[in-house]
Amino acid sequence: MAVALSVWNLITLLILFIAVAHFGSALQETSPAPPPVVSRIAFGSCSHQSYPQPIWDAVIDFDPQLFIHLGDNIYGDNKRPFRMFGKERTIGPWKNVPRFYPSSEQEMEKKYEIAKQVPGYSRLRKKAQIIGTWDDHDYGLNDAGKEFSGKISSQRLLLDFLDEDEDSPRRKQAGVYASYLFGPKGKQIKVILLDTRYHRDPMGSDGSILGDSQWVWLEKELKGPGSELTIIASSIQVVSNLSATTGPLFGMESWGRFPNERKRLFRLITDTKRNGVLFISGDVHFGEITRYDCGSEYSLYDITSSGLTQAVEAAVPPPFAFVVRFLAWLTPSTMRVYGPKCRYRSCTYGQPNFGAIEIQWDATPQIVKVGVRDTTGAPVAGVDILFSDLQHRSTGQAFDKEKVKQQHCTLETDLPWIVRRRLAFFCFGAVAALFVGLVLLIYMLVRISKKLVRKFKID
Ligand SMILES: *[C@@H]1O[C@H](CO)[C@@H](O)[C@H](O)[C@H]1NC(C)=O
Secondary structure, three states: OHHHHHHHHHHHHHHHHHHHHHHHHHHHHOOOOOOOOEEEEEEEEOOOOOOOOOOHHHHHHHOEEEEEEEEOOOOEEEEEEOOOOOOOOOOOOHHHHOEOOOOOOOHHHHHHHHHHHHHHHHHHHHOOOEOOOOOOHHOOOOOOOOOOOOOHHHHHHHHHHHOOOOOOOHOOOOOOOOOEEOOOOOOOOOEEEEEOOOOOOOOOOOOOOOEEEEEEHHHHHHOOOOOOEEEEEOEEEEEOHOOOOOOOOOOEEEEEEHHHHHHHHHHHHHHHOOOOOEEEEEEOOOOOEEEOOOOOOOEEEEEEEOOOOHHHHHOOOHHHEEEEEHHHHHHOOOEEOOOOOOOOOOOOOOOOOOOEEEOOOOOOOOOOEEEOOOOOOOOEEEEEEEEHHHOOOOOOOOOOOOOOOOOOOOOOHOOHHHHHHHHHHHHHHHHHHHHHHHHHHHHHHHHHHHHHHHHHHHO
16 A cells, blocks of 8 residues: 555656646746847937938947937928018018918828838838837927827827837827837836827926826836836927027927926936936937936936937038037036037037937946937937936935036026026127118218219219
8 A cells, every 4th residue: 555655656746747847848938038138229309201311321330229219200290481571471470370280191191101211211120129209290280289189190100100019009098108128137228208299288388298197107117117227208308498598589398398397207206216217308400418416316317319300500501500509509508418529519419410328238337328429420429327327315315405506407597697698698789780780881881972972073
């Protein structure tokens, strides 16, 4: 009996052993290989589908594993010419038609088709994963927000352009926000794409940019499992508040125009104790790197690349590019990162450009190199950021009173008015000087001609 039992026991053990071994190897077979390490990411914004796009060669040479579209991926809306007089007046106090008007769905679709067939871009699509969000012109209308009626069809067209799966939840939600996780444990990068359009309240309302549902989602994303880096992509600038220094001449969209919403974003990073956050943004038609030291417990960087084709210097004839550069230099910025890696003194770059992020995972200390590059791939602005500088300090205080008066902490609106309005003073001054010069010239011409007439009479 005892012998039989132990034989049975042996057989059972054997079966168990075989089963476990088999199951184990089956597990090994089906458990996926760890995701590859991601260390090169490119991004960009503002590419007009009908303009030449030589920039893609430089992006491909950078050899990114991931490319992030930050919006204005096409110019879907239409623009009337600048006109002060005539039947359709688009500027001046007597303007009677808006400068921008939306396209039909078919026209938008056509524009996306053109964009997708740009040869350089097609090549990039074969080499790198491409993800993205939108800004106003691909949303369908310049500076539009939640009120825009074409947003549902625009969402479908953007997701088609990005090859989003037919059954992706992103096709069912209101807005195109999304998150991605790349890399194996210990080298993880979370990319959060914000939608700054679908739920945005009107400009000047100081209402919401993201809307309730997206805020709930974002909070969950930031609270969720940590990652070594978290890249938050926003179509509009997060750190720089350009309008504060370009007003009253012109204004740009930015998180700064919604001060409460911006505070909420920074507070969320502090409250969730999320480490390794970097912002990337587009929209403004130039590149720059900015940094805010009083938003959270560590420096918040915002790397702005704009545009892939649309850039401020390209809007003027080449001999006048220096004027644009001078004005960029003249406009004060409290947030911009100045440094030896800038091509120009202003540390802005107004020719076509793309953004580049390189992560040196195996370096000690670990660093992330961020920058803006030109159409040849050469850097025009850049900063090396230590991972250790993107960590909440346990004793830290979000708002250090000592620092408030320093660069990277002073808000643009807190600059002395004479500094803050420097650009406006210069421009009004230049116009006034031109006017006085013109009046003097006319006065002199009149005097000379009178003298000549008198001389002629005497003779
Ligand atoms: C940004 O500038 C605008 C315009 O001057 C101003 O109303 C707003 O309060 C500023 N935002 C921040 C965060 O300073």
